[in-house]
Amino acid sequence: MEFRLPELAEGIDSGTVAEVLVSPGMTVKAGDEVLKIETDKATIPVTISTDGTVDSIVAKVGSKVSTGDVVFTYHAAGSAPQKPTSAPTPTASAKPAPAAPVAPAAAPAAPAQPTSKTVEFAVPELGDGISSAKVSRVNVEVGASFQAKSSLMEVETDKANISVEAPANGKVQEVRVKAGDTVEIGSVVFVLVLESAGAPVAAAPAPAAPPKPAPVAPVAAAPAPTAAPAPASAATNGVAVKHPAHLPIPAGPATRRLAREMGIELAQVKGTGRGGRITIDDLKAFVKTKMQQAKAAPAPAAAGPVAQPPLPDFAKYGTIEKQTVSKIRQTIAKNMTNTWSICPMVTQFDKVDITDLEAGRKRVVESQPKGAAKITMTVLAVKAVVAALKAFPHFNSSFDMNSNELILKKYFHVGIAVDTDRGLVVPVIRDADHKSIHDIAVEVQQLAEKARSNQLTIDQMRGGTFTITNLGGVGGTAFTPIVNWPEVAILGMARSYMEPVWRNGAFEPRLMLPLCLTYDHRVIDGADGARFTAKLNSILSDPIRLLMES
Structure with missing residues (x-):
């Protein structure tokens, strides 16, 4: 049987073999990782779906493979091994052939024993969009033994610290990084000697039946395999190609999306992938060729934010100190600049009478046992x-300018901005509509503690549909929060204060909570913004309504 490279991910149809985790004679089980493929974004593990024993390896480390290419051959558990494709098949007249099975006759009775292999361990995929990380700590040294899933090192990404775990039991042969180094996804950081599952002691596979002449069909299979097509030259791109009008142009979703963004008509691009499939590399080659053809023309201005001009030499005016900006602060700056440049934002202000709600909240907090999760105004918000999101669904959406579509989300994942000594992070309360006030209080407390101790995972900070940021504990009467793109709205809460309010023919002191709602004006109009804050006002000013609405 042939194990062929499966589809790796949307828009990814080829990659480079970064690591082969199996060897001839090794037993594999369904779900085992058999190799790792390095793409332009990440290193992707590939698993096998059936039990079996590996016969021969076809793809080598460093070779480029496409979806459907043969990576190795194997035979299923209980079946006879497959002949290696590179070895010549004996003809029917070859008499000495039956002598080969004599030696391994007792192989099935031999017990399995552990085997080991030396591998180069590369930085695995850490999350969508993460291409590099900074090594914050190396947990092993040369000669150290480790267990599967134990932490080899810790790396710091834009938003979180991530532990990089060992794939199996083994020993460290070489360490190629140190704390403070910046590593790319797929770069080799350790050389490890890994213990793998037991394999039969006998090197040669034992036949399942008495010796028989070799089958006639494989006789003609001596030439090298032709399953893997020779890659077509990318130089053919840049020339208009005529695709059959009655057939769809073969290209993945990511390729089509990039073509739309770059304004490329796929009908003009020649595909070099399997079956003429157009890949992202084909688009790049097409653009490169077009640029070479038009190199006499002036280069177009770069899209996006205006580049910052160089700063003056402040040292001329006095003593200065230069500090390295942390990774998370760099990411915050990049995201804020990106949002500000593409999202026309409006901030709307309102204030809510929370006198009754705050009194009820305090009574609940006082009645709770010591150590219980505190119900805060953020939890109630x-x-x-x-x-409010259920009443106004377009506040729970994202706007795709490339396709001119509004993506309405049917789930409610609310992000909570948390101030840490490293910068602002936004963990997400998932499915907040299905959780009680007590459940949310517990989760808010746990996520805030993880954020401040730098223990949040990437997944805990992704997938939000709306964000709340509360500066009431710090101070201020109002502020203008920036939308957490690709969301379309964010609610800010400032410090509550006492204010005289005319009620029932007299002024009464009432506790007022300032609300600051910022929204994407491409999606939300001012009138809808006012309706949204009015909805919040009606809920937060009446504890009974809050219980009924939630």
Whole structure:
């Protein structure tokens, strides 16, 4: 049987073999990782779906493979091994052939024993869009033994610290990084000697039946395999290609999306992938060729934010100090600049009478046992926001300018901005509409503690549909929060204060909570913004309504 490279991910149809985790004679089980493929974004593990024993390896480390290419051959558990494709097949007249099975006759009775192999361990995929990380700690040294899933090192990404774990039991042969180094996804950081599952002691596979002449069909299979097509030259791109009008142009979703963004008509691009499939590399080659053809023309201005001009020499005016900006602060700056440049934002202000709600909240907090999760105004705001989002679904959406579509989300994942000594992070409360106030209080407390101790995972900070940021504990009467793109709205809460309010023919002191709602004006109009804050006002000013709406 032939193990062929499966589809890796949307828009990825080829890659480079970074690591082969199996060897001839090794037993594999369904779900085992058999190799790792390095793409332009990440290193992707590839698993096998059936049990069996490896016969021969076809793809080598460093070779480029496409979806459908043969990586290795194997035979299923209980079946006879497959002949290696590179070895010549004996003809029917070859008499000495039956002598080969004599030696391994007792092989099936031999017990399995552990085997080991030396591998280069590369930085695995850390998350979508993460291409590099900074090594914050190396947990092993040369000669150290480790267990599967134990932490080999810790790396710091834009938003979180991530532990890089060992794939199996083994020993460290070489360490190629140190704390403070910046490593790319797929770069080799360790050389490890890994213990793998037991394999039969006998090197040669034992036949399942008495010796028989070799089958006639494989006789003609002596030439090298032709399953893997020779890659077509990318130089053919840049020349208009005529695709059959009655057939769709073969290209993956990511390729089509990039073509739309770059303004390329796929009908003009020659595909070099399997079956004429157009790849991202084909688009790049097409653009490169076009640019070479038009190199006499002036280069177009770069899209996006205006580049910052160089700063003056401040040292001329006095003593200065230069500090390295942390990775997370760089990411915050990049994201804020990106949002500000593509998202026309408006901030709307309102204030809510929370006198009754705050009194009820305090009574609940005082009645809770010591150590219980505290019900804060942020927790109550999560429930109020979910109710408002259900009433105004376009606040729970994202706007795709490339396709001119509004993506309405049917789930309610509310992000909570948390201030840490490293910068602002936004963990996400998932499915907030299905959780009680107590459940949300517990989760908010746990996520805030993880954020401040730098223990949040990437997944805990992704997938939000709306964000709440509360500066009430710090101070201020109002502020203008920036939308957490690709969301379309964010609610800011400032410090509550006492204010005289005319009620029932007299002024009464009432506790007022300032609300600051910023939204993407491409999606949300001012009138809808006012309706949204009015909805929040009606919920937060009446504890009974809050319970009913949530």
